[in-house]
Structures are given as C-alpha cells and as structure tokens.
Amino acid sequence: MNRARRLARDAAEAAEVRAYETHPDVVALRIERVRRQVDWMCWSGIVLGLAFTMTNVQGFAAAGAAVWSLPWLAAWVLDPTVSLVLLAILRAEQVTARYQVETGPWVRRAKWFTLAATYVMNTWASFAAGSVSAIVLHSVPPLVVFVAAEAITDLRDKLTLAVAAAHREAVHVKAPVHEPVQAGRKRFAGYLDVARAAWSPGVEVTPAWVRRVTECSRGLSSRLARALAAEVAR
Structure with missing residues (x-):
C-alpha cells in the first residue's frame, strides 16, 4: 500500500470516528458523565462543610446549657433545620438548572438567608472572643458552602448549554x-x-x-x- x-x-476512518464522537447523543452522554462527577464532588463538599459547622451551631444554640439537658439536646436540631432547607433548595435547582428553568427571587433569598444564618451562628463565638484564627477557621467551611452552592447551579446551566451547542453544531454541519x-x-x-x-x-x-x-x-x-x-x- x-x-x-x-x-x-x-482519512476515511478518521471521518467515521469523528462523526460518532461529535454526534449530539455521544456528546450529551459524555457531558452527563461530567455532570455526575461535578454533582458528586460539589455535594460531597457541601455536606462535609455543613457537617463541620454543626457542632459550632449547636454550641451557639445551647448557650452553655448543661450537657444532655433539654436545651442542650434541642440545640442539635437547629443546624439540621437550616441545612435541610438549604439542601432542598440546591436539589431543586439541580433540576431547574438542567432544563434552564428560572426560579423566583424567593428561592435565592432563602438560599442566601440559610447560608448567612449558618455563617453567623458558626462564627459568633469566634467574633465574640476576638480570635482571628478561630474566625478564619470557622469562616472557611460556610463560605465554601456558599460559593459551591452558587457555582454548582451555574455549572449545571453551562453544561446544559454545552449539550445544546453540540446539537446546533451537528445540525449545521454540511454532511x-x-x-x-x-x-x-x-x-x-x-x-x-x-x-x-x-x-x-x-x-x-x-x-x-x-x-x-x-x-x-x-x-x-x-x-x-x-x-x-x-x-x-x-
């Protein structure tokens, strides 16, 4: 030969391979795999960050109550209450962002309020003590959760746009x-x-x-x- x-x-083999690699269904499948990886990593970071803040929020709510007393036990309920609302909002945005459906202003307000409440309760004791290192330590997890909660929604929306862009490109290809x-x-x-x-x-x-x-x-x-x-x- x-x-x-x-x-x-x-050239003929490359053209055939490229036709399948750029097919909208193949592109969508690859993006879905990336979407699952992004969701898994972001959700893991958010859950771990909220778990880190739980003890500080409990200490803030207990306010020096005796261990195993009723106020001390009730204080453990505060952080899961706020975190569950936040996780429910993020879970709903996971679906709306995928199909590019805009949510109302109260959704973002609720998300920001839960994040702000978590931050304040987690860092209150550190600010009261005036410890800069403690403020930094207890500020990082809530801020990471806040940034991840905003970024994950935008990332899902952009991944959906990537699928649509691949479909448009395939439609406009001459062959x-x-x-x-x-x-x-x-x-x-x-x-x-x-x-x-x-x-x-x-x-x-x-x-x-x-x-x-x-x-x-x-x-x-x-x-x-x-x-x-x-x-x-x-």
Missing part, C-alpha cells in the same frame, strides 16, 4: 452525521467486489488476505472475510 492510499484510508456510515457501506460493497475478483479456488479467505488484496482497514477486513467466506461456502 503506497502512502497516498494509506492516507486516504486513515449529515450518518454519512460516514453510508459511505462505509459503499466502500464495503466495492471492497467485496475486489476481494471476490481476487479469490480463486483453494485460497483461504482470512482478514489478512482480504487486507492484502483490497488494502482495506483492519476492522473492515473481518467483515469482508466473513461475507466472502459465506459466498464461497454457498
């Missing part, structure tokens, strides 16, 4: 997506005619022999060998 034919074969497959079928018939003409009684039809006489690709040679072997058997 000379260099020009090898390049032509490689249809399935054209390489149709061209492959045409090449298959042509290669089969060449192999059929080169075959003679006593010749074993193998993919290697098909490649040698037709100069087709490795993947196509197996199909050609099976088709020609079936004809020879008949």
Whole structure:
C-alpha cells in the first residue's frame, strides 16, 4: 500500500470516528458523565462543610446549657433545620438548572438567608472572643458552602448549554452525521467486489488476505472475510 492510499484510508476512518464522537447523543452522554462527577464532588463538599459547622451551631444554640439537658439536646436540631432547607433548595435547582428553568427571587433569598444564618451562628463565638484564627477557621467551611452552592447551579446551566451547542453544531454541519456510515457501506460493497475478483479456488479467505488484496482497514477486513467466506461456502 503506497502512502497516498494509506492516507486516504486513515482519512476515511478518521471521518467515521469523528462523526460518532461529535454526534449530539455521544456528546450529551459524555457531558452527563461530567455532570455526575461535578454533582458528586460539589455535594460531597457541601455536606462535609455543613457537617463541620454543626457542632459550632449547636454550641451557639445551647448557650452553655448543661450537657444532655433539654436545651442542650434541642440545640442539635437547629443546624439540621437550616441545612435541610438549604439542601432542598440546591436539589431543586439541580433540576431547574438542567432544563434552564428560572426560579423566583424567593428561592435565592432563602438560599442566601440559610447560608448567612449558618455563617453567623458558626462564627459568633469566634467574633465574640476576638480570635482571628478561630474566625478564619470557622469562616472557611460556610463560605465554601456558599460559593459551591452558587457555582454548582451555574455549572449545571453551562453544561446544559454545552449539550445544546453540540446539537446546533451537528445540525449545521454540511454532511449529515450518518454519512460516514453510508459511505462505509459503499466502500464495503466495492471492497467485496475486489476481494471476490481476487479469490480463486483453494485460497483461504482470512482478514489478512482480504487486507492484502483490497488494502482495506483492519476492522473492515473481518467483515469482508466473513461475507466472502459465506459466498464461497454457498
């Protein structure tokens, strides 16, 4: 096989592979995988951040109550109350952002209020004590949760736009997506005619022999060998 034919074969294979790689369904599947990874990592960070603030919020609500007393036990309910509302909002935005449905202003207000409440209750004792290191320590987790809560919504929206952009690009491509497959079928018939003409009684039809006489690709040679072997058997 000379260099020009090898390049032509490689170009045909590359065109067929690219047609499938840029297909909107394939692109959407890859983006969905990325979306799941992004959701998992962001949710993990948010849950861990809220779990870190739980003890500080409980201490703020208990206000020095005796351990295992009723006020001390009730103080443990405060942080889950705020966190569950926040998680419910984020879970709903996970769906609305995917389908690019805008939520009302009260949704964002509720999200910011729960985040602000968590921050204030988590850092109140540190500000009262005037400890800069404690303020920084107890400010980082709530701020990370706040930033992640805002970023994850925007990321979901942009991932949805990426799927739509891939679909628009595929629609505006001059050659249809399935054209390489149709061209492959045409090449298959042509290669089969060449192999059929080169075959003679006593010749074993193998993919290697098909490649040698037709100069087709490795993947196509197996199909050609099976088709020609079936004809020879008949």
